[in-house]
Amino acid sequence: MGKKVLVIDLDPQTNATLMLIGEEKWFELNKKEQTLARLFKDAMDPDNRKFNLEGTLQKQVSDVGAARTIDLLPSSLDLIDVQDKLASAPAGKFYAANPIDLLWRAVKGKLDDYDVVIVDCPPNLGIITLNGLRISEGYIIPTIPDHLSTYGIPQITTRIRDFSEAISETIEPVGIVATKYQANSTVHNNVLKQLREDADLPDVMDTIIRQANAVAAAAEFQMYSRTLKQKYGAELAGQYDDLAREIWSALEA
Structure with a gap:
């Protein structure tokens, strides 16, 4: 961008x-x-x-x-x-x-x-x-959409709000990002639905990062230059691109 x-x-x-x-x-x-x-x-x-x-x-x-x-x-x-x-x-x-x-x-x-x-x-x-x-000025909470990973989100948002008030600076939630998502997992789909319906939590961002072996492979730094698609594969690179644009739109708003 x-x-x-x-x-x-x-x-x-x-x-x-x-x-x-x-x-x-x-x-x-x-x-x-x-x-x-x-x-x-x-x-x-x-x-x-x-x-x-x-x-x-x-x-x-x-x-x-x-x-x-x-x-x-x-x-x-x-x-x-x-x-x-x-x-x-x-x-x-x-x-x-x-x-x-x-x-x-x-x-x-x-x-x-x-x-x-x-x-x-x-x-x-x-x-x-x-x-x-x-x-x-804002924070993002990345989480796997399962019960244990999302359990502490209400405490995180409450403490950050209290900290924001204590230092008299605005720190707004940008959103929750669901990552390592497995479309065939009933647990992931149910937890994602609960997160989206909970009015007390930050909004869940539209872009979802799916579970993929390419993420682990991409963690290895290469001395030669490559494209985002070469690093992550076309599908995952597209998801990261979508997420970046969604976050930028949220920040501008």
Whole structure:
């Protein structure tokens, strides 16, 4: 779509990072501490700050040839250990070093350079996720449409609403995205119907991402350039394209 996109990977699993730059490049950056883990480590040792935004920002990432307007702030497995320690980080002069503002302080000067910023958060609402929500105007909940995967959605929406009110910033639900959907599953179809009929939940987006082996295969970064259809297959690439356009329409609205 020609949009300039920044991906901020806050998930310690580093999936978004590995898909966009590959394991070899990530290992190199992680060794030099050019990941977001360094940003959060600095909060616990403010006299020894090492995070450098320009050095950490990876430009024109992705092995999809047409996607040359994507930049990335990579994640690190080190975030697993960092998150539990952030609550006890020094408050700083005048108690200004709020642990939920760490990411915002680091990237606020860059955000207006992009049409859209996608923050990939870990599957919890801890301090690192709150850092992602702090800079966000909306959020998307991807879920497998089964009972266990969707059980916590009401709690997620309630807590994000409470957080939004606490910081006096609007964070609206963009929608729920059903993923790994199996059309022949009675459970998936029944849960999807329940999600759509529940007026207390965010709207379920029209685009559904079906279960496909191509998703697992696409996770392997290739050094050569390829098309979206070559990466995911024609059907799945079409679904992702539809989803991107649906999300963009929701954001514009």
